[in-house]
Amino acid sequence: MSFVDEITLHLKAGDGGNGIESWLHEKGKEFMGPAGGDGGRxxxxxxxxxxxxxxxxxxRFGNLFVAKRGGDGMRKSRHGKNGEDIELEVPVGSVVTNRATGRIFEFLAEGDRAMVLRGGRGGLGNEHFKSSRNVRPTQFTLGKEGEVGDFDVELRLIADAGLIGFPNAGKSSLLNELTAAKAKVGSYAFTTLEPNLGAFHGFIIADIPGLIEGASEGRGLGTKFLRHIARTKLLIHCLSLEEKSLLKAYKTVRDELTAHAPELGGKKEVIVLTKADTKNLKEIKKAVTAMKKKSKHVLVVSVIDDELLKKFKADLVNILQKA
Ligand SMILES: Nc1nc2c(ncn2[C@@H]2O[C@H](COP(=O)(O)OP(=O)(O)OP(=O)(O)O)[C@@H](O)[C@H]2O)c(=O)[nH]1
Ligand SMILES: [Mg+2]
Structure with a gap:
C-alpha cells in the first residue's frame, strides 16, 4: 500500500434532538401541565x-464521518438521549486545518486529542417555557444543527533517519529488514517512487527514491522527496559494494544532496556498505578502510546474512541513540 501523507476528512457533528410539546395526563384530569422534554445534544x-x-x-475510500444525532425530547419531561461522539485517529505528526475557519490543530504527541466540531444543542420542550404568566406553554424549539467542516490533514513526519543513495543500492530492502514496512524491492532503478516509512526501535526511518547525478536539476525523480528527510538527525547513506567506484558513487550522491539543500550536507551520516554477500572479506575490509575517510561510522550489511544483519542492527541503534 502506498504511503498517504495528505487527506481531506469531511466531518459532521450530530444534530441536536428536537424539544417536543407534550402534556401531563392523569386519569380523570386533563392538561395537568406541560411535560414536553428537551432534545438531547x-x-x-x-x-x-x-x-x-x-x-x-x-x-482513502470513506472519508465522511458523522456523529450521532441527539434523541428528541420525550413525554413526561424526559430528556432525549445525547448523541454519541465520534473519535477518529490520526498519526502523530498530523497537522489538521479546518478549511472554512482556518483553525489549525496539531497532534504532536501520542494521545493528543481535540474536539474539532461541536454537536448541536438539543431543542427545548414546552415544559421549559412554563412560568407564572404562561402556565400552558405550547412553544418548543427544534434542535440545532451540528457543525460541519472539511479538514485537511497533513502528516509532517519527523523522520529520525533518512536512507539515501543511488537507485538499486538496497535502501528499501534494508528498511524492510529493520522495520515492519513492506516497501517494494526490485532489481531495477527507481523501484521506489514514493517515500516509505518504518519504525525501528521507536526511530522513524524514511526510505526515499534513489538519487542520481543531476537529480538536483530534476533528473530521475529529482530531489522533491528530500523534504521528507530535511528534519532528520541522521542520514543513512547506502552504498552497494557492487559499485565499481565506491568513492565516486558516494561523491555523486553527496553532491546532489548538497546542491539541493546545503543544510543536509551538515547532517550526521553513517555509510552503509550493502550487499556484502557479493564480496569476500578482504574486499570488504578494503572498502571499509576507504570509506572511513568520509565518515567515522561505516557499517557493513547484507540482507541475506543473519549474523551481519544482527551486528548491523545493534550498531545502528547505538548510532541513532546518540544522534
Ligand atoms: N545480493 C544482495 N542483493 C541485495 C541486497 N539488498 C538488496 N539487494 C537487491 O538489490 C536490488 C535493489 O534493492 P532495493 O531495496 O529495491 O534498492 P533501492 O535502493 O530501494 O532501489 P530504488 O528504490 O530503485 O532506489 C534488489 O534486487 C534486491 O533484491 C543484499 O544484501 N544482497
Ligand atoms: Mg527503493
Whole structure:
C-alpha cells in the first residue's frame, strides 16, 4: 500500500434532538401541565493522535464521518438521549486545518486529542417555557444543527533517519529488514517512487527514491522527496559494494544532496556498505578502510546474512541513540 501523507476528512457533528410539546395526563384530569422534554445534544467530533504512521491510508475510500444525532425530547419531561461522539485517529505528526475557519490543530504527541466540531444543542420542550404568566406553554424549539467542516490533514513526519543513495543500492530492502514496512524491492532503478516509512526501535526511518547525478536539476525523480528527510538527525547513506567506484558513487550522491539543500550536507551520516554477500572479506575490509575517510561510522550489511544483519542492527541503534 502506498504511503498517504495528505487527506481531506469531511466531518459532521450530530444534530441536536428536537424539544417536543407534550402534556401531563392523569386519569380523570386533563392538561395537568406541560411535560414536553428537551432534545438531547448531538455528538461531538474528536481527533486523536496514535502512533501509526499508516493510519491516514484507511481514510482513502470513506472519508465522511458523522456523529450521532441527539434523541428528541420525550413525554413526561424526559430528556432525549445525547448523541454519541465520534473519535477518529490520526498519526502523530498530523497537522489538521479546518478549511472554512482556518483553525489549525496539531497532534504532536501520542494521545493528543481535540474536539474539532461541536454537536448541536438539543431543542427545548414546552415544559421549559412554563412560568407564572404562561402556565400552558405550547412553544418548543427544534434542535440545532451540528457543525460541519472539511479538514485537511497533513502528516509532517519527523523522520529520525533518512536512507539515501543511488537507485538499486538496497535502501528499501534494508528498511524492510529493520522495520515492519513492506516497501517494494526490485532489481531495477527507481523501484521506489514514493517515500516509505518504518519504525525501528521507536526511530522513524524514511526510505526515499534513489538519487542520481543531476537529480538536483530534476533528473530521475529529482530531489522533491528530500523534504521528507530535511528534519532528520541522521542520514543513512547506502552504498552497494557492487559499485565499481565506491568513492565516486558516494561523491555523486553527496553532491546532489548538497546542491539541493546545503543544510543536509551538515547532517550526521553513517555509510552503509550493502550487499556484502557479493564480496569476500578482504574486499570488504578494503572498502571499509576507504570509506572511513568520509565518515567515522561505516557499517557493513547484507540482507541475506543473519549474523551481519544482527551486528548491523545493534550498531545502528547505538548510532541513532546518540544522534
Ligand atoms: N545480493 C544482495 N542483493 C541485495 C541486497 N539488498 C538488496 N539487494 C537487491 O538489490 C536490488 C535493489 O534493492 P532495493 O531495496 O529495491 O534498492 P533501492 O535502493 O530501494 O532501489 P530504488 O528504490 O530503485 O532506489 C534488489 O534486487 C534486491 O533484491 C543484499 O544484501 N544482497
Ligand atoms: Mg527503493
Amino acid at each position: 448531538g455528538g461531538d467530533v474528536y481527533l486523536k493522535a496514535v502512533r501509526d504512521i499508516g493510519r491516514l491510508a484507511s481514510y
